[in-house]
Amino acid sequence: MHKIEVNVGVSVTEANRRQAEENREHLDEHGIRSIDILGAVGSGKTMLIEKLTPVLKARGYKVGAIVGDCYGDDDYKRIHALDIPTQNLNTGTECHLDAHMVHHALHKLPLDDIDVLLVENVGNMVCPTDFPVGSHKRVVIVSVTEGDDVVNKHPAMFRECEIGIINKVDLAEAVGASVERMERDMRRHNSNIRIIKANLKKGVGIEELADMLIT
Structure with a gap:
């Protein structure tokens, strides 16, 4: 018979926080700046990395991804396919990455060959909020096709992020979404958030984002 020990006095979120701090220290030791990218399925997280990577490379940064x-x-x-060191993490029934998963991924990456590590979190606007992974900045991306009330429905996500991206602004009129409302809601939930209005398919907003990430 297997013996299973459970410490009911340990908070899952507290244990994650401690591991996230260790991840941050590990990244700092290697001189790596890490960005946690949050957003729903279809918001544009993967395309953001596809468009951002060549811009960062052109500025002389070596990029990696989880x-x-x-x-x-x-x-x-x-x-x-971008020809950068990449690790895939499947979470199964979990709706977010956690610091422990990222810890293992870090040990599989050639950290000495990376200056900027982009972490694409699981497509979810709720669960990742309480599980930092040790990144230096958190970026949340939403699309106008999700509805202009998407920000107001997920206030905690925006309070935890330094940068907010409103993607597919070229489709706002077609889907009846107000970019102005989305921007206003972001600032209401986080007065310090820096906002980018983007059309990632055409690369609009990428240079601005690169400026924010490396400052």
Whole structure:
């Protein structure tokens, strides 16, 4: 019979926080700046990495990535095709990456060959909020196609992020979404958030984002 020990006095979020701090220290030791990218399925997280990577490379930065998904390697294949060190993390029934998963991924990456590490979290606007992974900045991306009330429905996500991206602004009129409302809601939930209005398919907003990430 297997013996299972459970310490009911240990908070899951507190244990994650401690591991996140260790991850941050590990990244700092290697001189790596890490960005946690949050957002719903279809918001544009993978495309953001696809568009951002060549811009960062052109500025002289070596880029790596960790790609999180519940299942499969579709996003991983897209990012790995950029010819950068990449690790795929499947979370199964978990709706977010956690610091322990990222810890293991870090030990599989050639950290001495990376200046900027982009972490694509699982597509979810709720669960990742309480589980930092040790990144230096958190970026949340939403699309106008999710509805202009998406920000107001997920206030905690925006309070935890330094940068907010409103993607697919070119489609706002077609889907009846107000970019102004989305921007206003972001600032109401986080007065310090820096906002980018983007059309990632055409690369609009990427240079601005690169400026924010490396300052």
